[in-house]
Amino acid sequence: xxxxxxxxxxxxxxxxxxxxxxxxxxxxxxxxxxxxxxxxxxxxxxxxxxxxxxxxxxxxxxxxxxxxxxxxxxxxxxxxxxxxxxxxxxxxxxxxxxxxxxxxxxxxxxxxxxxxxxxxxxxxxxxxxxxxxxxxxxxxxxxxxxxxxxxxxxxxxxxxxxxxxxxxxxxxxxxxxxxxxxxxxxxx
Ligand code: SF4
Numbered sequence: 516x517x518x519x520x521x522x523x524x525x526x527x528x529x530x531x532x533x534x535x536x537x538x539x540x541x542x543x544x545x546x547x548x549x550x551x552x553x554x555x556x557x558x559x560x561x562x563x564x565x566x567x568x569x570x571x572x573x574x575x576x577x578x579x580x581x582x583x584x585x586x587x588x589x590x591x592x593x594x595x596x597x598x599x600x601x602x603x604x605x606x607x608x609x610x611x612x613x614x615x616x617x618x619x620x621x622x623x624x625x626x627x628x629x630x631x632x633x634x635x636x637x638x639x640x641x642x643x644x645x646x647x648x649x650x651x652x653x654x655x656x657x658x659x660x661x662x663x664x665x666x667x668x669x670x671x672x673x674x675x676x677x678x679x680x681x682x683x684x685x686x687x688x689x690x691x692x693x694x695x696x697x698x699x700x701x702x703x
Contacts, residue, residue, distance in 0.1 A: 552646045556638065558595065559649065562587040565594065571621040577664075583618040585640065586628075594622055594631050597638040597649065607639050607652045609681075613663060615639075616655040623657075 555562075566586040573579050585597040596618040598611070615637035622628040638649040655663070669675035679697040680686050686699045693702045 550645070551642060553640070554646055554648050556649045556651065558589070558634075558651075559587050559597075559638070562589045562595065564588075571618070571625050573621055573624045575624060579617070579621060579624075581617055581621055583621070586618075586622065588631075589634075592631060593634055594628060595634045595637060596622065597640050599640045599642070599647075602641060605641060605643075605648065605650060607650060611639055611652055612655055613660070615652055616660045619654055620657065620660055 564585060565588040566583060568582060568584060569586065570582045571580060583596055584599045587595045587597065589595065596615050598615060598618070600611070619633045619637065622631070622633050635654055637652050637654060639652055640647050640649050666675055666678070670677065677691075677695060677697055680689070680699055683699040686692055686695070689695070689698075692698050692700065
C-alpha cells in the first residue's frame with residue numbers, strides 16, 4: 516500500500532514538475548521571468564503604462580470582454596494598445612490586427628476610457644532574448660471590426676458560410692482544409 520502511494524505521489528510530483536517547467540518556459544519566453552529591456556518605439560517613449568493585463572468588460576453596444584496586455588497613455592492623453600506575442604518571425608498577421616482592434620473597441624466603449632482618444636494603431640511586443648521589440652500595427656476600421664464580429668456570430672449559428680482566405684498560403688496551414696467548401700488549395 517505504501518509502495519503504491521509512493522509511486523502515485525512520485526507520479527504526481529513528476530507531473531507537477533513538468534507543468535511548472537512548461538509554465539516557467541512560457542513566462543520566460545514572454546519576458547516575465549527575466550530582466551528584459553523593452554525597446555520602446557518613439558510613440559511610447561514618453562507615454563505611461565496605464566493598464567497591464569487588464570480585463571475590460573462592456574455591455575454596450577453589445578457584450579464583449581477581453582484582457583489587454585498593455586494600454587499606454589501618451590502625454591496628450593491618447594491611448595495605445597499593445598499585445599505581447601512570442602514568435603520567431605518579426606511580423607504581424609491579420610489576426611493581430613483583429614485582436615488589437617478589439618482591445619481598442621473595448622476602450623472606446625468602456626466607462627473609464629470612453630472619453631479618451633484611441634490611436635488608430637497598436638503595437639505587438641515581441642520578446643527577443645533579453646529585449647522586447649515593438650512593431651506598429653494598423654488597426655481595422657470600426658466597420659470592418661463589427662462586420663467581422665457579425666460574420667463570426669453567423670458562422671457560430673450556422674447561418675453563414677466561411678469566406679475564402681485571401682491567400683492559398685493561409686489555407687496550406689489550416690486545420691479545416693479537408694472540410695472547407697471555399698478552400699483555395701486542393702486538400703491532399
Ligand atoms: S481552408 Fe477554408 S477555412 Fe481554412 S483558411 Fe482556407 S478558406 Fe479559410
